[in-house]
Amino acid sequence: MTTTLDSIREAIPDYARDLRLNLGSVLAPTGAPGLSEKQIWAIALAAAIASRNQSRFWRHAATFPWRSHASWFLAQMARWDLIGKMDHAALAERVYRPDIYRAALAPLGVDVPRADSKVEGAHDAPWQLDAIPHAIPMGPDRFCDGQLFEPGAILTAC
Secondary structure (H helix, E strand, O other): HHHHHHHHHHHOOOHHHHHHHHHHOOOOOOOOOOOHHHHHHHHHHHHHHOOOOOOOHHHHOOOOOOHHHHHHHHHHHHOOOOOOOOHHHHHHHOOHHHHHHHHHHHHHHHOOOOOOOEOOOOOOOOOEEEEEEEEEOOOOOOOOOOEEHHHHHOOOOO
């Protein structure tokens, strides 16, 4: 069982390294006292399934306070008469604070976007975002209607 377990553990990707560590302790013969071999293999199977779940809420700069997101939300609310006329850019600047985000993450060495806004819906394939200290891999962000949203653009109701 050890050789197979070692190969399973080594195949677990870095984003699931906690599973790799758990397999090293729980699935070792001394790390699972009282568990049958069948139960140990069930744990290994559950870990293998969990490691394929690549949901990461921080991936693709998802937690970054993009001012372009704020502008898009405000443009949609204005489009459907949910808010009155206002300076969307000024409100986005007051509420969405990428400067605070960058300052909080700087000591951790986390990659953060250099820009505060971006064109939304411009990519139908993975791309790289200019960031500090390293570029951030981004996923496709194409809107279902193929339209682009550029911060500062004014949308009108259909």
